[in-house]
Amino acid sequence: MENLLMPTSERIVEEGMEQPSEVPSNSETVLASTFRVKNMSIWYGEKRAIEDVTIDIASNAVTAIIGPSGCGKSTFLRALNRMHELTPKTRMEGTVLLNGEDLYSSGVDPTVVRRRVGMVFQKSNPFPTMTIGENVIVGLRLNGVHDQKFLNERLEKSLRMAALWDEVKDDLNKPGTSLSGGQQQRLCIARTLAVEPEVVLMDEPCSALDPIATAKIEELISDLKTKYTIVTVTHNMQQAGRISDYTAFFYLGRLIEFGPTTTIFTNPKERQTEDYITGRFG
C-alpha cells in the first residue's frame, strides 16, 4: 500500500484493470473520507493564502468550495494535488491524507500524486497540436503506456464517461480545438478521466461556458460521483446548490463553515456564510 505513491508507469496499467473504487484504502481512515486535511496553511512568499484549514472530504460525493474572489479556494483546491507548488515561493504546513497516505511526506513524487488526483481547469485547454483522440489518451501515452488496444478501449470509455463519445466518435482525428467550448471542456474531463484518478478536482469548470453547456457539465458531474470523489470550486451559488452534496465556505483564507449543502444553504451557523449566500457581499 505504501508503494502506491511510487513513480512506476506500470502501476497505471495495473490500476487500469481495476475499478477505482477498489483502490485499497487504509484501514485507519474513516471509510467515507477520501481526503483528510489537517491544519493546512499555505504561504505565497510572505502572504498567507490559507490559514489553518481542517476538513474531511467525503468519498463518492461532490464537495463544492465557495467564497468570494481571493478567499483561497483555488489555492486550497490546488494544494490537494500539489499543483500550487508550481507557483514559486510557496510554503505549506499541515497534512493532507489521500485514502490514508500523506501526499506531502518526503519521498512522494508530486507527479504520482497528480496521477491519482486529476484536475479540470476553468478555461478548457485541449492541446492544440493534438487530435481529439490523442488529447484523451495523452496522459497515458506520456506515462509510458503504448498498448494500442488498451489505449483504444480507454479512449472510448473515457469519452463515454464524459458524455462526449456520441458527438465525436466519427471525428477522433480532428483537432481538439475544433470542438465548441462546452465540448472542449468535456474533452478535458475525458482526458482527466483517462488516467483513472481517484479524485477529480474542478476549478470553476463552467465559468467560461454558456448555460446549455453548463447544464451538460453539471449533469456529468452528478453522474461521475458514483465512481469518483469530486471537489469543485464555483463562483455560482445556484450551481453549488444544484450539484454538490457538501459545501465548504472559505473567507480570507479560512474555512468558515463546512457541512451538507442543504444545511449550509438553508440553515448556516455562521453569519458570514449567510451574508455571502444571500448575496450581501462577495
Add this chain to the structure above:
Amino acid sequence: MRFEGKHNHTWRKFKSALACTIAFVSAILVILPLGLVFFYLLINGIGSVNWDFFTKLPAPVGAVGGGMANAIVGTLILLAIAGVIGIPIGVLGGVYLAEYGSARINSVLRFLADVLNGVPSITWGVVVYGLIVLRFKSFSALAGGLALGLIMIPLILRTTEEVILLVPNGYREASLALGVSRWQTIVHIVMKTASKGIITGILLALARVGGETAPLLFTAFGNRFWNHSLTEPIAALPLQVFTYAISPYDDWHRQAWAGALVLVTGVFCVNVLVRILTRGRGASPL
C-alpha cells in the same frame, strides 16, 4: 471647445495626410534596397547561372567557364556542421531560459545572449582561428562550421525562448495535472506547441549564417577543389563570391554576380519557407 474653426480642421487634416505620406514613403524606402539588390543581381548574374555553374569546379585562371559546385556543396556542409553545434545548444538553452532558472540568472543570461548577438561576425572567425586553426595548424571545414555554429547559438536561443514563453501556461498545467513529468511536459506539450516557432528560428539562423563571409575568411579559408576531409579547408559560396569579386578578371566577376544571386535566392527561399510554415494550418497560436 466648440465645433468652429473650419481652418483648424483643414490644417489638421493636412498634417495627418502629410504624416501618413511620410510614413508611406519611408516604408517604400525600406523595401527599395531589396528591390535594387535583386534587380542588379538578376541583370548581372543571370547570364552566368547555368548548368555548369551548379555542377563544375572553378576553371583555372584564364580558362573560360567553370562553376561553383564545390562552393555550393561546401556551404551546405558548413551549415550542417554549424547546425549540429548551434541547434541543440541554442534550443536547449532557450528551453532553460523559458522554463527553468531563476529570474535574476535568466536576465543576466538573456543580456549576455543579446550582447553575443551584437558581436561582429569577424570576431567569431578570430576566436575560432585562435582556438582551433592555430592549434591544429590547418584551416578546416570544422573550424568554419564551428564559427558559424557559435553565431547561431544566441540567435536560436533567443527565438526559442520567446516562442516557448508564448505557449499559454494552461497547457503546462493541464499536462502536469495528468501526472506527466516536467520534462515530458516540456518536450511533448510545450515544445511541440511551439515547434513552428522554434523551426522558424532555426531556419532564419541558418539563412543568416549561410551568407556570412567574415567568420570563414581564416577558418574555412576556401578551396578551389572538392573538399575530401572536414579537417581540410573548404569552399563556401560567400567566400567564393568575395574572392572572385576582388579579382581582376571579368569572367570571375560574372561568376561572383551569379554566386551572389544564388546565395540571395537561397536566403529568399528559406524566408518564403518560413512564411509558409508560420501560416500553417492554424491549429497552433504560434
